[in-house]
Amino acid sequence: MMNRYEQELSRLQAKGNLRTLPEVEHSGKWIIAGGKKLLNLSSNDYLGLAADKDLRRRFMEQLDEADFLFSSSSSRLLTGNYPVCERLESLLARLFQTESALTFSSGYHLNTGILPAVSDNHTLILADKLVHASLIDGIRLASAEYIRYRHQDYGQLEALVSKHHAAYERIIIVTESIFSMDGDVTDLRRLVAVKKTYPNVMLYVDEAHAVGVRGDKGLGVAEEQNCVSDIDFLCGTFGKAMASVGAYVVCRKELREFLVNRMRTFIFTTALPPVNVAWTCFMFERLPLWKERRMHLARMGQRLRNALAEQGIPCVSGSHIVPLVVGDSADAILKAEALRRKGFYVLPVRPPTVPEGTSRLRFSLRADIDESELNELITCLR
């Protein structure tokens, strides 16, 4: 007789949704899997900087001995508030031209921490249907009421705000700027317009997949759409294009102070290691300079999307994340294996990461791919 866990595992296996941890080795943009060198199209190293040896060498040359620590050994409110944390937060506030910034151990800490802290049972959260699992968990932990509106359906959102604003002390609209699984871009200005219709509406935007790659200085879609100062909680992560670890929010001063006092995933966890924080500072100082990488990435995204369109494959993406929705999980696995045989490492993305029936190959482009590699991929897809 199978126990509950075994039953669940065999159910996942039957549906093609059983996950195992892939055994891989890395070499820059390449993955070595099963003895074969494959182009890595499944990482979030969008600027192709995570394995840049020259960058690391230059970082080590300028690293202050005081920051060369692999543990902060304490939470920020006790003895973990190293000067480098404040230095990073001042740098972020200066780059985004906002009053303040606060950093966290990960995007997961960020998204599961802010919403429960800033909402109560007089709050209504209106979240896009496709927001990341970490935001959903944050919403679940919050004592607020919540409604998930249809993906990027701004009309429905407007109607919900207008219907409910009077019944709540505050409404918080929650979205991503580039959606992680579809690569489509949110019209943040439209959301800002909705927010501005009533004084008790706030806006929370997760730029995890956009920071580093969008905007003239690489600050994200809010920079690109010129609405940084209209977003109450402008968030992002360091573990993707920024080639580091952790996350941030840029916000008004009083909100930062409130989070320091009330956000459980900030208070009750060990602060990031100072050496990682110093690396994140180093990366953000250079971010405006990587404009050519951003432009190259954008051009490649456009080319891959055009190639899919030419094959009559619908694709909503407007970014460097380009999904090829297959539908069935087993089929997605087969297609990923076929691409692997051709030298491309792209993982099938299956439920629960994406809704049932929308299993896909998610091409996650990176700025260190060259034209010929992209051409080869496009030829294979054809």
Ligand code: PMP
């Ligand atoms: N937000 C979004 C939109 C994400 O896609 C992810 C992770 N892929 C996170 C937050 C979590 O960030 P982290 O990996 O730093 O925990």
